[in-house]
Amino acid sequence: MAAISLAKVNKHYGSLHHAVKDVDLEIADKEFVALVGPSGCGKSTTLRMIAGLEDISSGEIRIGGKVVNNLAPRDRDVAMVFQNYALYQHMSVYDNLAFGLRNKKVPERDIKAAIDRAAEILGLHELLKRRPRQLSGGQQQRVALGRCLVRNPLVFLFDEPLSNLDAKLRAQMRVEIKRLHAQVPTTSVFVTHDQVEAMTLGDRVVVMRDGRVQQVGTPLTVYARPVNRFVAGFIGAPAMNFVEVTVGEGKVSAPDLDLAVSEPSGAALQRYRGRKVVLGMRPEHLVLGEIAGRSFEAAVEVVEQLGSEILLEARLGATRITVARVPAEASVASGDRLRLSVPPGRLHFFDPETDEAIAGS
Numbered sequence: 001m002a003a004i005s006l007a008k009v010n011k012h013y014g015s016l017h018h019a020v021k022d023v024d025l026e027i028a029d030k031e032f033v034a035l036v037g038p039s040g041c042g043k044s045t046t047l048r049m050i051a052g053l054e055d056i057s058s059g060e061i062r063i064g065g066k067v068v069n070n071l072a073p074r075d076r077d078v079a080m081v082f083q084n085y086a087l088y089q090h091m092s093v094y095d096n097l098a099f100g101l102r103n104k105k106v107p108e109r110d111i112k113a114a115i116d117r118a119a120e121i122l123g124l125h126e127l128l129k130r131r132p133r134q135l136s137g138g139q140q141q142r143v144a145l146g147r148c149l150v151r152n153p154l155v156f157l158f159d160e161p162l163s164n165l166d167a168k169l170r171a172q173m174r175v176e177i178k179r180l181h182a183q184v185p186t187t188s189v190f191v192t193h194d195q196v197e198a199m200t201l202g203d204r205v206v207v208m209r210d211g212r213v214q215q216v217g218t219p220l221t222v223y224a225r226p227v228n229r230f231v232a233g234f235i236g237a238p239a240m241n242f243v244e245v246t247v248g249e250g251k252v253s254a255p256d257l258d259l260a261v262s263e264p265s266g267a268a269l270q271r272y273r274g275r276k277v278v279l280g281m282r283p284e285h286l287v288l289g290e291i292a293g294r295s296f297e298a299a300v301e302v303v304e305q306l307g308s309e310i311l312l313e314a315r316l317g318a319t320r321i322t323v324a325r326v327p328a329e330a331s332v333a334s335g336d337r338l339r340l341s342v343p344p345g346r347l348h349f350f351d352p353e354t355d356e357a358i359a360g361s
């Protein structure tokens with residue numbers, strides 16, 4: 001068993017910077033968890049504390065039920081894949097894969113068996129005699145994965161391993177990592193600033209901000225039921241639209257906007273009646289045409305033709321909004337006024353002072 005447990009983990013850098021704040025997190029055996037958030041949110045520091053590359057200031061970290069606070073990285077039985085691959089350039093791919101095992105005095109026949117297995121899984125057989133400089137970025141990252149795989153660790157740790165790759169290679173490597181986890185289910189923690197990577201790879205997603213965990217849940221949960229405005233705006237591409245509205249009887253209103261609110265949001269919003277709240281609408285949930293009581297008009301400012309669909313930038317009163325998933329064949333031009341609708345169940349509401357979610361409708 002290789003479950004990971006973090007209890008009230010903190011990291012201070014002197015007295016001026018509190019990088020990680022009271023992180024509580026339970027990661028199940030063989031689970032793949034993605035830590036995601038903007039630069040400086042504490043996700044990489046959290047990963048490095050799990051690996052033992054950073055000391056913790058307070059709290060407790062357990063791996064496989066064992067407290068590892070004071071264990072050296074080599075004694076934690078974890079393998080880490082770095083952003084920069086960290087391959088030995090003067091060694092062949094085979095020797096890079098064998099290096100860690102040889103340091104542990106593993107018999108050469110066992111090393112060969114482990115490398116053959118990793119090469120089969122990752123498609124490295126034809127690369128084993130090459131040097132890292134003779135490989136593409138994607139191939140080097142596969143070698144870095146293979147070097148971890150041959151060790152058969154309790155835990156895989158990934159520190160933004162795809163950020164140096166171009167968009168096509170990132171997509172390919174996401175598939176490789178997903179396939180690897182399916183073939184060799186190992187407890188894995190993956191750090192990224194890219195919410196697409198987090199959503200496509202993670203069994204669960206941990207959203208962090210300013211050193212604190214904001215929400216933990218499945219990709220669908222953090223997308224459909226964000227706990228606050230930050231999570232709502234960070235998860236999803238394009239980002240959620242936010243409009244300040246006033247709560248009325250069974251509806252919310254703003255300049256050029258008057259939307260009916262259905263249950264359970266109607267009841268949840270009643271304590272805000274006559275007050276302002278923040279309305280959230282995902283760009284992909286806005287549709288062309290009329291839905292009774294749930295429509296509004298917006299002025300198109302920018303049209304982006306993406307081939308399979310159109311992305312619109314429009315103005316609703318004084319607020320700019322994004323509209324996605326418009327059919328590619330739609331006849332839309334800058335300056336047009338469009339009737340847009342929000343289907344039931346696609347509205348989000350947030351407290352304007354706390355930014356906490358109120359309800360969805």
